[in-house]
Amino acid sequence: MRIEHDSLGQVSLPDTATWGAQTERSRHNFxxxxxxxxxxxxxxxxxxxxxxxxxxxxxxxxxxxxDLLSQDDAALMANFPLHVYQTGSGTQTxxxxxxxxxxxxxxxxxxxxxxxxxxxxxxxxxxxFPTAMHMAATTAVHGVVTATQALIESLRVKERAFADTVKxxxxxxxxxxxxxxxxxxxxxxxxLEANLASLAAxxxxxxxxxxxxxxxxTGLNTTPARTKAMVAAIETxxxxxxVPMTNYYHGLSSHSELAAVHGVLRTLAxxxxxxxxxxxxxxxxxxxxYGELTIPANEPGSSIMPGKVNPTQAEALTMIAARVMGNDVxxxxxxxxxxxxxxxxxxxxxxxxxxxxxxxxxxxxSFDRLMIQGLxxxxxxxxxxxxDSLMLVTALSPHIGYEQSAAIAQAxxxxxxxxxAAAVASGALTAAQYDDWVDPLAMTRAGE
Numbered sequence: 001m002r003i004e005h006d007s008l009g010q011v012s013l014p015d016t017a018t019w020g021a022q023t024e025r026s027r028h029n030f031x032x033x034x035x036x037x038x039x040x041x042x043x044x045x046x047x048x049x050x051x052x053x054x055x056x057x058x059x060x061x062x063x064x065x066x067d068l069l070s071q072d073d074a075a076l077m078a079n080f081p082l083h084v085y086q087t088g089s090g091t092q093t094x095x096x097x098x099x100x101x102x103x104x105x106x107x108x109x110x111x112x113x114x115x116x117x118x119x120x121x122x123x124x125x126x127x128x129f130p131t132a133m134h135m136a137a138t139t140a141v142h143g144v145v146t147a148t149q150a151l152i153e154s155l156r157v158k159e160r161a162f163a164d165t166v167k168x169x170x171x172x173x174x175x176x177x178x179x180x181x182x183x184x185x186x187x188x189x190x191x192l193e194a195n196l197a198s199l200a201a202x203x204x205x206x207x208x209x210x211x212x213x214x215x216x217x218t219g220l221n222t223t224p225a226r227t228k229a230m231v232a233a234i235e236t237x238x239x240x241x242x243v244p245m246t247n248y249y250h251g252l253s254s255h256s257e258l259a260a261v262h263g264v265l266r267t268l269a270x271x272x273x274x275x276x277x278x279x280x281x282x283x284x285x286x287x288x289x290y291g292e293l294t295i296p297a298n299e300p301g302s303s304i305m306p307g308k309v310n311p312t313q314a315e316a317l318t319m320i321a322a323r324v325m326g327n328d329v330x331x332x333x334x335x336x337x338x339x340x341x342x343x344x345x346x347x348x349x350x351x352x353x354x355x356x357x358x359x360x361x362x363x364x365x366s367f368d369r370l371m372i373q374g375l376x377x378x379x380x381x382x383x384x385x386x387x388d389s390l391m392l393v394t395a396l397s398p399h400i401g402y403e404q405s406a407a408i409a410q411a412x413x414x415x416x417x418x419x420x421a422a423a424v425a426s427g428a429l430t431a432a433q434y435d436d437w438v439d440p441l442a443m444t445r446a447g448e
Contacts, residue, residue, distance in 0.1 A: 018079045020099035020115060026082050026092035033085040036093050036347065037354045038073040039140060041080050043132035044097045045069055047211065048119055050233035054226055058118045064104035084351045088337075088344025090129035094120070122222035122230075124214040126252050126342055131211040131234075133350045137258060138206045138240055140357030144265065145199060147364040148192055154372045155189040158182070166440045167292060167382035168389050175391045178440045181292075181377050188275045195268040202264055205257040207241055209234070213248030216341040252342050258353055259335040262328055265356050269324035272364065276318050279371065280311035291381050296374035313371035320363040327352040386440050390419055395438045400428045 001012050004021040011021035045065045052061035068076060079100045086092045098115035105113040113119070120128075163182035170176055211234075212227030214220050219227070227244055235242045245251040285291035286309075301310035330352040334345035343349075386392070393409040404426070412422035420438070424431050 018100045018103050019081070019096055020103065022092065022115075023082065023096040023099050026086055026096070030083050030086040030092070033083045034351065035077060036080060036082055036084055036090075037136070037351055038077055038080075039136040039354055040132050040350055041076065041093070041097065042069055043135040044094060044128060045101070046135065046234060046237050047123075047128050047131055047230075048097060048101050050230045050237065051119070051121060051123060053233050054229045055118075055121045057121070058105060058113055060105040060108035061101050061113065061119060064101050064108065067104075068100070084347045086347060088346060089125050089342060090132075090346050090350075091125035093347070094125035094128050122214075122226050123211070124221075126215050127210045127213040127248070129346055130251060130255070130343075131209045133255070133258065133346065133353075134206045134209055135234070135238065135240070135242070136350065137261065137353055137357070138203065139238075140354050140361075141199060141203050141206070141261060141265075143361035144268070144357050144364070145196060147361045147368070148196055148268070151364050151368040151372065152189055152192050152196075154368050155185050155192070158372065158375065159185040159189060162377050164441065165377055165379050165382060166386055166444060167377075168385045169391075175389050177391050177394050177443060178386050178389070179444050180441075181382065183444060184278075188278070191271045191275070192268075195264060195271060198264045198267070199261070202257075202261050206261060207243060208245035208251065208257070209242050210245050210248055210251035212244050213252050217248035217252050219248065249341065253338060253340070255335045255343055255346070255349055258349060259331055262331045262353050262356060265353075265360060266325055266328035268360065269321035269356075272360075272367075273318045273321040276311075276314040276321075276367065279375065280314040283311060283375075292378055292385070294376045294378060296370060298370050311371075313367045317363045317367045320359045323359060324356045327356045388418070392419055392438050392440065392443075393423075395443055396423065396429070396434075399433070399437055404428050 002015045003010050003012055004024075005011065006021035006025070008025075011024050013019070013021070013024040017024070045068055049062055049065035049069075052058045052065070068079065080093070080096055082093050082096050095115060098119040101119050102113045102115040105119075159182045161182070162185065163180060165181045166178050167181050167184070168175055169179045209231055211230055212219055212222060212224065214222055231242055231244050234240075279293065279295070282290050283293040283295045286294070295309065295311055295313075297309045298312060301308035301312070331349055334349035334352070335343070337343060337345045390409040390412055393405045396408065397405045408423050408426050408428070409419065411417075411426065412419045415422065417425075420431065420434050423429055423434050429437070
């Protein structure tokens with residue numbers, strides 16, 4: 001053990017610890033829940049690295065920060081033992097980063113580098129932590145966008161492959177007029193493209209950084225020139241066009257940008273749930289369900305029923321969607337909280353946001369690779385359901401009227417005959433007229 005001190009006095013901590021007194025206090029005061037996300041830690045280290053370059057009085061902090069940034073998550077997080085559920089400003093984690101970098105720099109330089117006076121120079125937890133939140137969120141959203149773009153391209157392949165494969169449409173879980181499977185897939189694809197358009201419109205709001213606001217937004221103990229230089233250094237390090245936020249009072253006390261972007265992630269999750277459900281229901285069977293699709297057999301589906309194949313990728317993705325929807329409640333409530341100049345629900349908001357991005361990026365990529373890419377249609381089954389459908393009668397309505405068409409459909413259902421047989425038996429049209437007017441593929445092209 002070794003003894004260190006902070007403004008409250010002495011603290012005993014493990015001799016091997018890279019952190020200091022304030023981290024050690026927090027490690028014992030807050031012991032519940034997951035650790036602070038590694039992405040947030042990396043963002044804070046990048047901020048300290050930028051500050052070191054601008055302040056110029058911390059020597060080896062640049063090198064120490066670079067070494068930490070190059071480690072994998074397991075090695076990195078050995079230095080950062082603090083939990084999400086701590087002070088609502090993230091002060092303890094900011095100090096954890098300050099202490100670790102100060103400790104490593106002190107060892108390198110052979111002179112004292114202080115966590116508050118040197119590493120945290122010109123900063124406050126109140127402006128560095130929300131800055132790190134925006135930095136980590138920007139990168140995380142990019143991962144979601146990349147995975148969604150790949151899924152869209154896979155759907156586009158299916159859309160083209162089945163452009164002329166006619167199937168039964170369904171509304172209200174009842175038979176409807178036909179469409180092609182390619183048209184159905186195009187709806188899924190366009191839905192995801194709309195989500196990406198919303199992300200493209202809102203994500204740039206995350207490029208505004210609160211760094212420079214310090215404690216309450218006034219910029220006390222720093223200067224605009226220093227802030228501008230630090231943000232420029234962050235931009236260089238990340239390759240993202242970050243800028244100082246136009247109003248620091250807003251940036252410290254409100255997280256509407258993160259809440260708005262997460263709202264799009266929630267909408268994406270809802271749309272993915274619908275798409276995944278459509279796929280698994282259309283693939284239900286193979287003999288007792290719809291049976292219109294065949295899904296890849298990625299693993300045995302049952303411990304007792306041999307040969308069973310389950311839509312596991314759809315199940316995983318819909319569970320992820322449920323979690324993201326729950327996270328959106330957390331983000332919304334957290335964004336509404338805080339008092340006066342500071343929101344104090346920052347860590348849980350950041351953790352929920354980043355978890356949603358991580359789950360969506362991974363879940364979408366898996367659904368794409370292990371479900372959609374290997375998905376095949378069963379045209380014979382699709383055509384059989386179309387041929388047996390009573391809703392083909394809709395094509396007769398312009399020729400013989402709605403009521404007479406309805407009577408034909410009702411007669412076919414009651415007698416258990418085909419629609420064509422009931423139509424001809426009604427005397428309202430001939431078999432030749434039926435064949436001319438009822439063309440399922442042509443019915444799918446009515447709007448073209």
